[in-house]
Amino acid sequence: MTSPSSPEQPWPVRTVSRKVAEWIGRLGEVWVEGQVAQLSRRGNAATVFLTLRDPAADLSIPVTCPRDVADRPGLELTEGARVVVRARPDYYVARGSFSLRATEIRAVGLGELLARIERIRRLLAAEGLFDAARKRPLPFAPAVIGVITGRESAAERDVLVTARRRWPAVRFTVHNCATQGPTAAESVIAGLRKLDADPAVEVIVIARGGGSVEDLLPFSDEGLVRAIAATRTPVVTAVGHETDTTLVDHVADVRAATPTDAAHRVVPEIGEQRRLVEGLRARARHLLGTRLDQQERWLEQVRSRPVLAEPQRLLAGRADDVQGLRTRATRTLTHRIEVADRDLVHARAQVTALSPAATLERGYAVVQRADGALVRDPAEVGDDEQLQVRVAGGRLPVRVDRAATGEDGTP
Numbered sequence: 273m274t275s276p277s278s279p280e281q282p283w284p285v286r287t288v289s290r291k292v293a294e295w296i297g298r299l300g301e302v303w304v305e306g307q308v309a310q311l312s313r314r315g316n317a318a319t320v321f322l323t324l325r326d327p328a329a330d331l332s333i334p335v336t337c338p339r340d341v342a343d344r345p346g347l348e349l350t351e352g353a354r355v356v357v358r359a360r361p362d363y364y365v366a367r368g369s370f371s372l373r374a375t376e377i378r379a380v381g382l383g384e385l386l387a388r389i390e391r392i393r394r395l396l397a398a399e400g401l402f403d404a405a406r407k408r409p410l411p412f413a414p415a416v417i418g419v420i421t422g423r424e425s426a427a428e429r430d431v432l433v434t435a436r437r438r439w440p441a442v443r444f445t446v447h448n449c450a451t452q453g454p455t456a457a458e459s460v461i462a463g464l465r466k467l468d469a470d471p472a473v474e475v476i477v478i479a480r481g482g483g484s485v486e487d488l489l490p491f492s493d494e495g496l497v498r499a500i501a502a503t504r505t506p507v508v509t510a511v512g513h514e515t516d517t518t519l520v521d522h523v524a525d526v527r528a529a530t531p532t533d534a535a536h537r538v539v540p541e542i543g544e545q546r547r548l549v550e551g552l553r554a555r556a557r558h559l560l561g562t563r564l565d566q567q568e569r570w571l572e573q574v575r576s577r578p579v580l581a582e583p584q585r586l587l588a589g590r591a592d593d594v595q596g597l598r599t600r601a602t603r604t605l606t607h608r609i610e611v612a613d614r615d616l617v618h619a620r621a622q623v624t625a626l627s628p629a630a631t632l633e634r635g636y637a638v639v640q641r642a643d644g645a646l647v648r649d650p651a652e653v654g655d656d657e658q659l660q661v662r663v664a665g666g667r668l669p670v671r672v673d674r675a676a677t678g679e680d681g682t683p
Contacts (some may be wrong), residue, residue, distance in 0.1 A: 286365070293363040296370070301360050304333075304372065305380070308353045309454040313339070322349075324357060324372070325454055327493055335359060337374035347379055352453040354380035354489070386485070389492045393519055396494070401501045402522040408506045412528060413540055414474035416443045418467035418505070420460055423448035427479040427510070427531040432537035442539055445516055451480040456490035461499045466504045475506045475538055478520065479531040482513040491518035500524060510534035632664040 277283045304325035309332055313320050319616045320342040325332040334358060336505065340350050359372035391579055396402060409491045417435065421428040435442050447463035450456045460478065467473050490496065491511045500507050506525040511518050514529035521527040528534035579586055622629060639647040647653055655674040
């Protein structure tokens, strides 16, 4: 038994490597599924070397196997093939490397591939990656289109030629990559990230021609599907023929049946747009002409009304009304003045009748003392007192002389 390691008693590298090898060796045989990324047969060597890749992650493991296992009759072991391997994990102490030693290799049949794709589809659908609410509308007449396709492929030609014929002003940023084989998914993902980071690219088209289910497997790669879902730029997929459906078709914003159909969906047809513009212009001219005709008829109707056709007639009628009102007002005002004048004469007569001046006119007089007090009783005044006598014609000063009168005050 090796004593536990410590800062004072560390393990040497050989001990650590041996312990790791022993621990890995206790795992026993395991069944591993993956995709053959590299395959190497070195002459007549008894050992075949291959790399097994995880299609859903950027992980791979080197595998060694006897030649008779790799060349088993009925097994067509090629790069890109999906296989199930029974192997024992092995840790090579001298190099500190991990690998698998295969004792059996089985090809994954078409039915199993489709079943695995269906399981991935359900998983991604449950996460909401295929929801219609996530679909983004395509821009109208994009100036720059990003295209991911195989180099000098028929799909590339179909997209570029058709799009330029429909909209000659369109420009392209093309990313050529592998569209088949073990590196296809990673190559498409790299192109997708590159074009999505380009601010000039307004829409991305992923195009590939038809092929077998095995040929189209990279376009059902889980990593590629997630990469499309993460893009900010709208994505159009045109993979295979119309009957072919891959997982990227579910996550894309628009799924085209063919690369030619993708070009039709991405750019409008210039002749059709010209006809549409001409139709809109004709419709606008018709609507504007109709509106002008309606306004002209309305204006003629307004001008034909008496108020505008013969405005003096309306003024003449109003003048008569004004003259009538003036006559009525004059008559009413005159009547009221006459009534008021009669009332004033009557009031003046009453005031005159009640006035002291009228009494004086009849010969009466008013006697006042020097302070203005009225004299009502002869006993109130003294002898030789100065008084004022008011008669109708004015005032007279008098002096009291009691010697000239009797004792009773009478002369």
